[in-house]
Amino acid sequence: MSSPTSPVSTTADDVADRTGGARLAVRSLRKVYSGRGEPVEAIADLTFEIRPGELVCVVGPSGAGKTTLLRCMAGLMPATSGELVLGESAITGPPQGMAVVLQEYGRSLFPWMTVAQNVELPLKEKGVGRSRRTELVRETLAAVGLGDVAGSYPWQLSGGMQQRVAIARAVAYEPQVLLMDEPFAAVDAQTRFELEDLVRTLWKRLGITVVFVTHDIDEAIYLGERVLVLSARPTVVLEDVAVGLGAERDQLETRGDAEFARLRTHVYELVQQAKKGVRSLAEAHLTHPAAVGVEPGGASGPPRVR
Amino acid sequence: MSGMVKALRSVLQPVLLAVGLPVVILAVWWVLTAGSTSYFNPPLRTIVGVFGDTWFSSPFGESRIAVDVVPSVLRLLSGYAVALVVGVTLGVAIGSSRVLRAYAEPVLEFFRAIPPPVMVPILMLFLGIGDTMKIVVIATGCLWPILLNTVEGVRGLDPVLRDTARAYRLGRVATVRHLVLRGASPQIVTGARQALSIGIILMVISEMFAAKDGLGFSIVQFQRSFAIPEMWSGVILLGVVGVLLSLVFRAVTNAVLGWYLGYRQSQHGGA
Numbered sequence: 001m002s003s004p005t006s007p008v009s010t011t012a013d014d015v016a017d018r019t020g021g022a023r024l025a026v027r028s029l030r031k032v033y034s035g036r037g038e039p040v041e042a043i044a045d046l047t048f049e050i051r052p053g054e055l056v057c058v059v060g061p062s063g064a065g066k067t068t069l070l071r072c073m074a075g076l077m078p079a080t081s082g083e084l085v086l087g088e089s090a091i092t093g094p095p096q097g098m099a100v101v102l103q104e105y106g107r108s109l110f111p112w113m114t115v116a117q118n119v120e121l122p123l124k125e126k127g128v129g130r131s132r133r134t135e136l137v138r139e140t141l142a143a144v145g146l147g148d149v150a151g152s153y154p155w156q157l158s159g160g161m162q163q164r165v166a167i168a169r170a171v172a173y174e175p176q177v178l179l180m181d182e183p184f185a186a187v188d189a190q191t192r193f194e195l196e197d198l199v200r201t202l203w204k205r206l207g208i209t210v211v212f213v214t215h216d217i218d219e220a221i222y223l224g225e226r227v228l229v230l231s232a233r234p235t236v237v238l239e240d241v242a243v244g245l246g247a248e249r250d251q252l253e254t255r256g257d258a259e260f261a262r263l264r265t266h267v268y269e270l271v272q273q274a275k276k277g278v279r280s281l282a283e284a285h286l287t288h289p290a291a292v293g294v295e296p297g298g299a300s301g302p303p304r305v306r
Numbered sequence: 307m308s309g310m311v312k313a314l315r316s317v318l319q320p321v322l323l324a325v326g327l328p329v330v331i332l333a334v335w336w337v338l339t340a341g342s343t344s345y346f347n348p349p350l351r352t353i354v355g356v357f358g359d360t361w362f363s364s365p366f367g368e369s370r371i372a373v374d375v376v377p378s379v380l381r382l383l384s385g386y387a388v389a390l391v392v393g394v395t396l397g398v399a400i401g402s403s404r405v406l407r408a409y410a411e412p413v414l415e416f417f418r419a420i421p422p423p424v425m426v427p428i429l430m431l432f433l434g435i436g437d438t439m440k441i442v443v444i445a446t447g448c449l450w451p452i453l454l455n456t457v458e459g460v461r462g463l464d465p466v467l468r469d470t471a472r473a474y475r476l477g478r479v480a481t482v483r484h485l486v487l488r489g490a491s492p493q494i495v496t497g498a499r500q501a502l503s504i505g506i507i508l509m510v511i512s513e514m515f516a517a518k519d520g521l522g523f524s525i526v527q528f529q530r531s532f533a534i535p536e537m538w539s540g541v542i543l544l545g546v547v548g549v550l551l552s553l554v555f556r557a558v559t560n561a562v563l564g565w566y567l568g569y570r571q572s573q574h575g576g577a
Binding site: 124 | 464466467469470472473474475476477480484485488489491565566568569572573
């Protein structure tokens with residue numbers, strides 16, 4: 001459980017610790033889509049806070065407004081009411097210091113640019129000098145294990161590699177907050193494990209705040225320090241589950257851990273209840289009740305290293 | 307030995323494929339007209355015979371290539387360039403704005419439906435018969451396919467790419483340059499290709515109405531003075547100019563759309 005080595009950590013060493021994270025607060029967020037037909041309430045009332053440098057996963061049944069939430073946090077979509085705050089300032093448009101990795105890796109990379117150009121473009125716009133840009137592109141591509149394909153086009157790469165490019169682009173941007181929207185939903189299971197470890201490794205090195213939206217319960221628990229379980233739409237937070245699995249995660253050991261299994265059962269039940277329309281923990285009928293004795297900071301599992 | 311044959315074949319095969327059919331057509335034309343005594347349909351041998359003299363000799367100081375062909379092509383290129391700049395600029399604006407599109411689209415469809423040659427007599431009234439009129443005729447004819455295809459291309463941009471550009475706070479200029487123009491470039495090129503053939507047609511037509519020089523003007527002059535082989539040689543030259551222009555066009559396209567071919571293949575599984 002405290003195995004210090006993971007396959008990617010050696011390459012990720014190239015990326016120096018630099019930015020640190022920022023606080024991300026969501027208060028009474030409500031989102032109603034008012035198109036031509038009946039207005040649809042996607043998010044009823046969401047309030048939570050993500051501390052600087054925390055890795056939080058968001059799970060919920062499909063159609064739970066996870067993507068809506070992420071798009072609001074990314075400033076790509078205005079909230080109907082409520083407040084989103086990054087650091088000290090309210091989010092009104094795409095904020096500075098935030099990078100986004102989307103699920104559709106194949107469509108989020110510019111097909112007319114090489115891998116290196118894709119990573120470099122946001123840096124150019126940010127006003128990063130040429131030599132620093134070159135350095136950032138080289139070292140982030142190396143960190144995601146793509147140092148040798150910098151001159152290729154994205155469509156020449158496999159799905160997993162394309163998503164690595166998207167991650168490299170986000171990391172090179174040196175964000176304080178990294179938002180990821182089901183980024184591994186479309187890659188095969190083995191690549192997925194590698195990419196999960198890559199995210200953990202980069203997160204630990206950079207100390208940035210990461211919000212990771214997924215529909216995969218195992219992935220959420222494996223990656224997160226906390227897991228926010230959402231209800232079906234209109235969305236509220238069902239439970240904020242602390243994951244006491246320690247700082248070091250390992251695909252074999254962590255997933256075989258008793259605590260992992262307990263959390264998995266618990267979150268799975270919650271999501272099943274959410275699908276049936278349960279909108280608060282009190283309403284839920286759990287055969288494997290709440291995470292007893294696990295407070296944030298974790299009584300079981302080793303103390304968290306920050 | 308067989309390696310050399312193979313190498314030779316790999317060089318010759320595309321050349322043979324490209325020139326094979328034209329050679330056959332010319333040969334058939336040559337044979338069918340060899341014994342022709344028709345005044346209006348002279349033997350191809352006669353046409354080829356006068357070709358060099360008609361266009362390249364310079365009894366009065368300058369050859370017809372310099373006096374007639376170069377001005378024609380310059381007018382074509384000027385009108386085409388104006389159409390490209392205006393068409394792409396307007397197309398990006400209209401394609402990016404739903405409101406603008408709703409207002410503009412019916413009007414655009416109407417203008418596109420007007421056959422460009424009918425503009426010649428109208429524009430003659432306003433602009434006379436000089437170069438300006440001809441360039442404007444070519445530009446207004448070439449504009450529509452470029453404009454409408456650009457609108458389509460810009461409208462069809464992947465929303466995920468647009469979101470990505472916004473999330474990374476790309477400015478307006480960078481978004482147009484790196485996202486909109488590049489993303490719409492396959493459609494822009496399609497429009498530009500259609501516009502080029504329209505441009506060549508209008509180049510000739512605008513010179514047939516009223517002109518003092520030009521390729522179309524020369525062909526009409528030859529016809530009126532019963533210099534029939536010379537007239538035919540002008541038609542052939544027109545074809546050659548068209549082929550040369552499309553070769554240049556293809557070279558530019560390959561440079562701009564190099565990525566697109568591979569991208570499309572990767573999307574359709576190598577089809």
